[in-house]
Amino acid sequence: MKTPETHRFLPLLILSALLPVFLQAQELPPDHPISLYRQGMEYRRIGDFYRALELFRAATRKNPAYFDPIFASAELFFQLEEYDEALKMVDAALRLSRTDSAARVLKARILVGMGKFKEASDLYTNLLREEPNNTEARLGKAELDLALGKNRNATLEYLDTLQRFPDNRRALLSLGVLLSQQGNVQEAETYFDAALRYHSDNPLVHYLVGEYYFRQRKYDLAVERAKTALSIKPDYPEAHQLLGWISFQQGDYSEAYSRMDRLLSLNRSNPLGFYLKALSALRLGRKDEGITLLRSLVTLAPEDEVARITLEDSLKEHLPVEDNLRKTYAQYHFDRGDKFHDRNLFQRALEEYRRGLQIDPYSKRGRLAYAEIQQKIGFPGYAYNSLEFLKKQNLADRTAGEQLEILTSILSDRPAQRWQYDQFINRKPTLSLSLFVDLSSGALQHGFSELFLARYLADLLIGIPSIQILAPPMAVHTFGEAFQEARQRGTDYFIFLSFGETAREFSIQGDLFLSRTGGKIETFSVYRTGNDRVQNALLQVSSLIKGKLPLRGELLKREFERALVGLGSADGVKKGDKFLILPAQAISLKNDSIGFVYSPKEILGTFTVTDVDDLLCEGTVVKEGFFDRINPGDAVIPYEEQKPKGEPSPSPTPPPSALMLYKKILRIQ
Template sequence: MTKKRSGRLPAVVVLSLMVGLSITGVVGAQTVWELQTAGLEALAGGDYYTAIEAFGSALQINPQDLGSTVGMAESYYWLGEYDQAQGLASRALSLSRRDPEVLTLNGRISIGSGDLDAALDYFNSAIAVEPNNVEAEIGLAELALAEGRNLDATLSLERLLRIHPEHQKALLSLVLVYEQAGDFETAERYLDIALQTHGNAPETHILAAEYDLRRGNNDAAAAHARTAQALDAHSTSAARIRATVALLDERYIEAIATAEELLRGERTDASVWFLRGQALVGAERIEEAMDSFRTALRYKPDDEIIRLVAENIAMREYPMEAPIRSEFAAYAAERADYFADGYLYSKALSSYRRALRLTPFDVSLRLSYAELHRTLGHTATFLQELAVLTDAGQGTPEIDRRISVYENALSESVAFQWAIDQFTLSKSKTSIAVFLAGGSTPLTHPLSERELLKSITTNLESLERVDVRESSVSSDFPDAFARARSEDVDFFILLWLTDSPRSFGLDATVHVGRTGVAVTSISIARVGPTRVIDTLDAFSRRVAGMFPFQTTIIRRRGDLVLIDAGLRDGIAEGAELTVLAPEAIIVAAGAIEYSYDAESVLGSIKITRRDDLISEGIISVDGLVDAIVVGDTAVMPGETVLERSSGALYPLLYDRVRALR
């Protein structure tokens, strides 16, 4: 993006640019030209820290050097430090308002800062100065991707190729765009052209290797990685792909050796420690693997996928009293407390449940979880959680006192009046199967997809009215459909996961179990330090609200009935439900709804009192004959509106194309 250049920068700017910048060991007797050259070489090689030091040293000697200002702005841009980059780029623009390169750099930084209107103005200004400016055209394509206009991006890139048929970034960008669209034939055609015209560039082979990995062509991916490393012996990306291929091919010793080779160059790379840990798990060296995961988390404590994988392995491989389980539980509990203090109760419940799966009999933890339910008005659940501790021999006089107080307080509750244990009921649920689509491999965290699927399944299993009968990887739709029918589920869900360094995404299609008809799709993406947990929690909430409500009559006393749905199911006092024989209701052939014949309606229930998991109601009979019996089904007709939403600033495809150089 940047070339050597010079210009005048007001001396006052230097004070704002140089605060906090280390410039030792670079200035010496070097000239501005030499320092700018060193900065450009470092920038071209992706060594942004060295580039910033060199450009900063040049600016210390000559605060009015435009080229170093532009180079420094670009370095911060590639680091994702858009506020710092914006200040530098604005200064450069004040010196050279009609320079297409400076205008384009400002446009790209504006995308990163979220000011898309300004980005469009900058790119158009660059093209007005120099029609068909390559970098500005690329910038417009990136802007289109950021806005989700993939077709516009494709047209822009292909228009650019008609003028510059061998432009590397345009070719590689089109590979990613067509891959995202599922047009693999066209993607591979552009990839072949890129390899023919830029086969001497290591980044071309890196992209080809990553593409092959996503397509499951491990041998081809390894070959491209070796070529990239032959072209650039210091390519960590190539070595990382080689290690990933070895891991996926179960060559664990090779994967461990390659990861350790990478760590000799960069000890603080959490992703390599994670890769090493996965290989050690495969080699059944669990203690070493956990040490590797813990090291990864020491360097990157907010990497949720590493933490989820480590937690799941700890639960599988270590007894409940193991210190490692307590260590992971403490982190989850701390986050739960943080969410609860911020009134983010859904997230707090999810984090407490994670912690309790690791250490089920931690008294302090279970008390905190119980207190949260009490705060939410789930008094019976609060009492049940205290009983769990006493049943496990963890009771205390204070816990016993509180149990006595709340048992007395609940003496008029629905459960007490009906003499029923609402927490051991076999509730009526919507049955589902969840399948992770084959090839849905998060490259940033290899072999994490099964652990992520396990976490997704665990979240879904915590839902009151969802029964997950199968959860596994499926090769394709026919396989998933056949397995869903064999499990006789109401619905099945096909999942795809997308993992990048700054974002995490989940796409899903929901199908009727008996017909395979797709009835809706879900797309969720999140950024930020809790992006993975936020995505999984959002998916669970979406699923919880997706299926039509149904409940079962479990007791009857005259005109009063008891149903297996309560406060925690969201049922409202005064709600009216329609009663049918269970055999009269089926899942609609092509929609998320139940179908039944109006003539099969037996009557209705009006809810009069609620408990946490059960409710009492009064029945009204349709017609002269009262045919309502225990075991009948009650439904609540209503429309479910599903929205396609994303918490990510931009689509994941934009992140991939932006990263191309």
């Protein structure tokens, strides 16, 4: 029979028996798999993911059946958004432990990141059927709902988690971010306050709450949270970045500049630190330093499209057209244009040459290449105009002179020459646009880059002959500001833009409104990943806008039954197209859709195209009724209701706003 003393003594016996095992575990050699794994976890804790991965690989080489480093590698690759590698590693972990819940949840999260939503959904369904109280699976399912734009479902998952675990950090912060994104500010603050109450020692909590206050323009509170995050974790780069943003937003560019110096002292190659430091220098009037910093950033990260766009815009704004730096950075686009040209990607080549010429308008190489590509895609008028510019600037060489002679012959029997009408000087745009950037939505990794991106889009739109941009893009915080400004400008339409950017994705969402009434006409959204994602997204948006806007021309000249109209092949007009002719004041834009409103009684006649030029077309006029009331200055619109052209907005994939919200919440670990 065991006495009470025996019961008290038994744990001591067990402990003494296990002590050598504990000591042995502590004294493992440095190259033992367990030691390597522990070292890797320590590097992971301090944020050195690459060193951690190296140690996890070393542990796995020593013991290929060691689950922990394989699973940890999968987690890190997931955090680095290397989803293919993460999937490979988590599958390897599951081969060692098929029913491991954490690995199954991670695999589902990876599949969501890869856009394989159906596979991820099936995994979550099966796992939650087996383990209905698995909190990580429920939070992962909420991430899937967010990526699909099912915000209500995600909200319910987070609320259900908080009913069971009121202090769950991921649920509290995710719900706060989600609600703030939806404009439910008071509710969002409730959950942020709870996160601060339960997790006051966590720097991420303070940072996210500070970021929220920054978006709400409560700058003092944002500063307090960011500084608290730094008091817990002094080398927290995101908190330094947030303090820099706050200072920049408040106009304290010196403090923003100094803060970025502190950030760069932690990591000299931090591109976002370079970027905001450069913008701060530009705002302080130190244009040479700002441009030098942007040049350094483009050298450091050649794939950083936003930095390059900002640099090019700064060169155009601050340096004279003959400056050698402008020539240097224009050369980049001419080289890219040549590469696209060699691959017969003529439209992409054209856009590169156009961009290069915006930076260096007097480039002989650029003008010749631009003229050649225009001629190849069927616009000899544009080609001639480009070479004529070189001639007027005394920059034309023998090659340019020979090309001008050839083009003069080609153009001699086209409408512009027959009617003696300079299509590039006298043909005017027929629709005006205003561009506004919505600062209250969207989230950009490159803080304060919105206007640079909007200006790039404006530069693309200026290349569409029917569109006129009356003023540079403007940043606003509310729709009302944009509506009021657009009405005062008197533009036909205005576009309300928001941008989203992470390290690997870029998105644009735009709402097209009628300036007269503020009525929404159309919404378009574009999401891109991979190389050239920013440029590709902006190009697609310009194509969408061109395809959506209604076509309207002006009757420029008339001789009996023949007439010249200000629409050409660059507008998509071709021989045989038929148009209605109406008094210019008799038509107006529709309030709720693309198109025109007019009374059939106002129709003066029809115009049928018989020949086209780049920006003009010639055709025959047939009057409506007994009296001939058709005169120059009348409006010409498509005979049939115009169908939208261009690429449709992607519909099978979730909207960019959903994917960006998902990415933001994904940071919450």
